[in-house]
Amino acid sequence: MASKIVSVDPGSPAERAGILAGETLLMIDGAAVRDVLDYKFYGYDARLTLELLDENGQTRTVSVRKQEGEPLGLNFEHYLMDKMKRCSNKCVFCFIDQLPKGMRETLYVKDDDARMSFLLGNYISMTNLSEADVDRILRMHISPVNISVQTTNPELRVKMLQNPKAGEALKLLPRFAEGGITMNCQLVICEGLNDGDELRRSLADLEALYPAVNSISVVPFGMTDHRDGLYPLKPMTYEGACEMLDIVESFAAKCLEKHGTRLVWCGDEVYLKAGRPLPDADYYEDFTQFENGIGMLSLFSEEFRLALSDYEGQSARPCCIATGMAAAPTMTALIDEARRVCDNLTVPVYAIQNDFFGHGVTVAGLITGQDLVAQLKGKDLGERVLISANMLRDGGDVFLDDITLAQASEALGVPVQTVEIDGGALVDQIFAQ
Missing domain, CATH: 2.30.42.10 (PDZ domain)
Incomplete structure (x- = not known):
């Protein structure tokens, strides 16, 4: 082109x-x-x-x-200088298939493009890679590539991705490894499908490709209330989260002893669902899959505590923090620590329940403007509302439901300000004059 x-x-x-x-x-x-x-x-x-x-x-x-x-x-004219490759799968856990109707058109676009993986960190399934694509990845040494594996059982992968090519595509993993391509892999877990012994199998198969397989994330699928006509799945349970952690942490400990790296980590929400404390930041080594929710809260907490020491005894204008249900307990604990350093600190933390997508969606990045406004109205907001920047479109000021930051601010009567996913940045915002 x-x-x-x-x-x-x-x-x-x-x-x-x-x-x-x-x-x-x-x-x-x-x-x-x-x-x-x-x-x-x-x-x-x-x-x-x-x-x-x-x-x-x-x-x-x-x-x-x-x-x-x-x-x-x-x-x-176009970032890729070409048309984006669309996803040819019909994954049983696909979040886009669970979106309500009437949202902006771009939110329904499913990409599965190896170029986006290399350039932007997107995950690919490998099912739409042609032999020419594979040859070019190997010839140009396009690395790292982020791969949504889900399972190394070919028959099960066909079932989960609902694509007859899904099992055959797994053969690309050893080819990439032999070609010196670094791979960061993801296993999206659906209870009753690829958990338990299937998870153990997938971890063992991927470990066999170390060091080409550089990291593995194990995360639960995100479930909305809009699954009419889709494959019957249940959200992650307490028992499922506990089993997932037991399998992954045991496997990671063996990898650490054998390879000097844990290789595999669970998403933060698995710890929260299991009611277990998050590991310290050091546990996550290089934070290779930070953007995938791996160690995000632990690193955020460490950054917050380090920055807080610079503001001991200082005063701050009253404000509030609005975040998702998952992060709210951690955020509340951090603000409690800040109050012990600064006695006059007034920063309530409000956990926003996701009425738009469903209460099973608990991450801050999927909070809509309408839920934010509806649940903050009438509350003590101070002079500002601080929210995570990932609630908005990248580089923009629009929530997922097309409400703008300015509209949310006007509706609440105080400015709504974004903060990058960085604990130090939050501390700086709290004490900004």
């Missing part, structure tokens, strides 16, 4: 070479540029020859000199 240039970064190698917005990039050093991976891979060297097509349909070649690895400085 030819890629039209929409802008050229000022001062970039491309601008110095005279490349113009409106031209189309065809080739770099004789290699066709189909997408962003080709662009980055072939554009790495210090001396390059680019073939371009101008707006009049004329081709020309341009020589570019730059530092090795320095970006060319071209921006294109």
Whole structure:
């Protein structure tokens, strides 16, 4: 797919070479540029020859000199410079299939694109990878790749992903390992399907591919109230959470002794459901799967406590914190610690129940503007409401239900302010004057 240039970064190698917005990039050093991976891979060297097509349909070649690895400085119509690969599965646990109707169209898009995995950390199932895709991953050494494995039992994987290719796709794991591709794997657990002995099998099979398999996350599937006509599943139970932790922690301890890494970790919500204390931050080693909810609360707590020491005895303007049901107990405990350092601290923590998706959804990132406003109205909010930035669209100011931050602030009569997922950032916001 030819890629039209929409802008050229000022001062970039491309601008110095005279490349113009409106031209189309065809080739770099004789290699066709189909997408962003080709662009980055072939554009790495210090001396390059680019073939371009101008707006009049004329081709020309341009020589570019730059530092090795320095970006060319071209921006294109689409981030991938190609169409996104859509998911071909019908996973029994798919969250998107559980969304209520009437939300913005982009929320119903299912991607399953290896390029998004490499560039943005998205997880892929491997079921729509062609042999050409696999060859390119190996040839370009596209690594790491995040993979939604779910189970290493081929027949069970076909059942869970409802795709006849799902079992066969597992054969790509050893191929990637042999090719030196680093893989971060995910097991989304559905009780009665891939838990228990199936979980033990999956962990053992993935460990056999260490060190190519760099980390494994074990998380429960998220269940909304909108599952009409979908595969019958039940939410994670207390007993299921306890069993999951017992299996994973026992396996992790053996891996630590054998490999020097635990290799596998459970999501924070598993500990919360089991009523067990979260491990210390050191337990999570490099936090490889932080964005997947692995060790997030432990790291947040450590950051909060470290930052709090800088504000001992200082005063803060009254405010409140609104978060999900899962994080609320941890947040409340941290604020209690802060009160012991600053006697006048007035920061109530409000746990927002998810009426929009269903009470089984407890994470802060899925709280909607309407639930936030409805449950905070009439409460003591102080001068500000602090919320996690992941409640909003990336880089924007819109909740999942299209209510804006400004609308929520107006409805509540006080500013609603976002805080990055960083305990130190929360402390700084609390004491901001």
